[in-house]
Amino acid sequence: MEFKNNILYASTACSPRVLNYIFRTSNIKPSQAIQKFHRLMLEGFSMNEKCQIETLSSIPVITKSHKKRFWKVKSEIIGQVKYNYIPFINLPILKDISIMILSFFKIIYWSMPKKRTERVVICDILNLSITISSLIACKLTRTKIIAIITDIPGLMLPIKIEDDIKTTLFNQLTNKTIANFSGYILLTEQMNEIVNRHNRPFMILEGLVDVKMNYIVNSLNKKDQYKIIIYAGAIYEKYGVKKLIQAFIKLDDDNLRLHIYGSGDMEKEMHTFMNIDNRIIYKGLVPNYEVVNRLQKATLLINPRPTSLELAKFSFPSKNLEYMVSGTPIVTTRLLGMPKDHYKYVYFLNDESVGGIYKALKFLLSKPNEELHEFGCMAKKFVLKNKNNIIQSKRVLSFIKDI
Numbered sequence: 001m002e003f004k005n006n007i008l009y010a011s012t013a014c015s016p017r018v019l020n021y022i023f024r025t026s027n028i029k030p031s032q033a034i035q036k037f038h039r040l041m042l043e044g045f046s047m048n049e050k051c052q053i054e055t056l057s058s059i060p061v062i063t064k065s066h067k068k069r070f071w072k073v074k075s076e077i078i079g080q081v082k083y084n085y086i087p088f089i090n091l092p093i094l095k096d097i098s099i100m101i102l103s104f105f106k107i108i109y110w111s112m113p114k115k116r117t118e119r120v121v122i123c124d125i126l127n128l129s130i131t132i133s134s135l136i137a138c139k140l141t142r143t144k145i146i147a148i149i150t151d152i153p154g155l156m157l158p159i160k161i162e163d164d165i166k167t168t169l170f171n172q173l174t175n176k177t178i179a180n181f182s183g184y185i186l187l188t189e190q191m192n193e194i195v196n197r198h199n200r201p202f203m204i205l206e207g208l209v210d211v212k213m214n215y216i217v218n219s220l221n222k223k224d225q226y227k228i229i230i231y232a233g234a235i236y237e238k239y240g241v242k243k244l245i246q247a248f249i250k251l252d253d254d255n256l257r258l259h260i261y262g263s264g265d266m267e268k269e270m271h272t273f274m275n276i277d278n279r280i281i282y283k284g285l286v287p288n289y290e291v292v293n294r295l296q297k298a299t300l301l302i303n304p305r306p307t308s309l310e311l312a313k314f315s316f317p318s319k320n321l322e323y324m325v326s327g328t329p330i331v332t333t334r335l336l337g338m339p340k341d342h343y344k345y346v347y348f349l350n351d352e353s354v355g356g357i358y359k360a361l362k363f364l365l366s367k368p369n370e371e372l373h374e375f376g377c378m379a380k381k382f383v384l385k386n387k388n389n390i391i392q393s394k395r396v397l398s399f400i401k402d403i
Contacts, residue, residue: 005051005397008110010103010134011124011148012060013038015078018085023287028065029263032288033233033318034150035060038124040208041148044393046080047211051397054082056106058099058130063090086130099129107137120144120400122185126151131177139180144403147181152194152314183403185396187316188337194314203399206316206339209325211388218296218327218380220373226257227299227365230328232291233319235264240304240333240352242266247357249277256365259283259298261291295326299372300364303332306352320346324383329376331364341386345379 014022014035023029045053059071073085084106088098111119123134125147138145178195184202186192192202229248235241241260248258256279260270263285270282295301301323316337323330324345331347332338349360364372 005045005048005400006119007045007051007053007400008056008107008119008121009038009042009045009053010056010107010121010127010130011038011058012127013042013055013057013083014059014085015076015081015083017076017078018059018073018083020287022059022061022066025068026061026065027067028062029285030060030065034124034126036288036322037150037207037318040210040389041393041396042081043079044208044211044389044391045397047390048393048397051393053080055084056103056110056130056134057083057085058088058103058127059085061090062095063092066090096129100133103130104133104137107134107143108141111137111141111143120146122146122148122396123181124148124150125174125178125181128174128177131174135177135180144182144400146183146185146400146403147178147195148185149178149191149195150187150315152191152311183399185399188314190337191314201399201403203395205392205396206337207318207321207387208389208392209321209383209387211384211390213325213380214384216296216327218373218377220369222297223299223369223373224257224297227253227255228257228259228297229300229302229361230259230261230295230298231302231304232261232295232322233303233317235260235262235266235270237266238306238309239264240306240357242269243352243354243357244302244304245273245280246354247361248280249273250354250358251361251365253365254279257281259294261286261294292322292326295323295328298328299369300361301326301328301330302361303330304349304352304357305333305335307333307335308352321383321387324379327373327376327380329364329372330379331360342382345375345382347375 019035042053045051069090071090072087075084086099086102088095121134121138121143123131123145125131179197183200184196185205186202187206189204196202258280261283274280303320320332331349333349333352347364349357
């Protein structure tokens with residue numbers, strides 16, 4: 001029987017409409033990075049021929065993040081992607097139970113025996129409720145189930161999880177569950193050593209960029225009047241953000257600005273830094289499309305994440321690809337998970353100390369604007385040609401077919 005690439009994508013993926021509503025009304029905002037990753041993957045699948053794609057989505061809210069208690073969102077079709085949302089009661093335990101039960105029966109129905117040989121479930125393992133029910137349902141119906149792993153449980157930063165006991169339990173259950181998939185989609189080669197205990201098929205997909213960025217022009221004439229350096233992401237000291245700020249303060253140039261987007265444990269300190277140096281501007285957590293627009297007008301984008309972090313071996317930050325596809329040049333640490341074909345399209349922070357970051361920024365900002373702009377445009381051309389979401393989804397479809 002011909003494989004028709006009928007895919008059920010089990011995750012927290014939401015349509016832009018639903019995500020915007022959650023972002024506006026939540027006390028704790030959902031991760032925009034993972035939402036963008038899922039959305040680009042879904043759109044990539046939908047733009048490939050003979051691929052029918054729909055989601056099984058657990059809406060990314062918890063009791064503390066949203067006051068709405070009963071969630072029942074109608075299915076919707078955006079482009080060629082059908083979004084199916086699991087109803088649930090937004091209360092501890094009840095939410096997990098309702099999601100597990102309803103998603104189990106949804107997958108059983110979707111994986112009818114007469115159709116199972118041409119169907120596959122792709123599951124985000126960081127959503128434990130859906131992961132457990134998906135695995136049980138797929139085992140019963142003998143449906144292929146592929147894990148997509150963007151973070152290693154226990155190494156990532158917990159997002160407002162109630163306490164250490166719950167976090168530990170979550171990580172233990174997830175790690176035990178990981179071993180039971182038919183195959184794995186991983187961000188880095190190093191991940192395979194941790195998650196693929198039974199040596200099952202795997203592929204490396206470090207990320208993807210939006211093919212529609214082909215139509216967005218990064219123009220030197222439209223750059224901001226100031227030389228703006230942007231950091232967009234989690235603002236944690238362990239991610240090198242404090243060293244970045246300290247290095248920037250040492251730069252003696254009134255025409256420079258450092259714009260910081262995101263949230264994290266350094267939020268309370270940001271006002272102190274802005275008082276010390278009024279060239280530092282903390283923008284907070286804003287919708288991703290606003291960040292993408294601002295990246296076009298900046299002079300330099302930076303990711304100072306230290307390579308000494310254990311997490312650095314098992315991750316490739318999505319922000320690096322988002323930076324590259326903007327057409328504005330990026331300076332980054334030499335992350336172990338970064339593919340070597342990226343090397344000639346990024347500037348490196350070879351010395352990750354405050355002094356090293358200062359020297360690198362001073363050197364790069366002394367370059368002519370035209371040279372920086374050309375370098376950024378080369379990076380954009382590279383990732384759009386080789387890492388766009390249509391190409392990356394084709395790689396995933398080929399991988400699934402061969403399992």
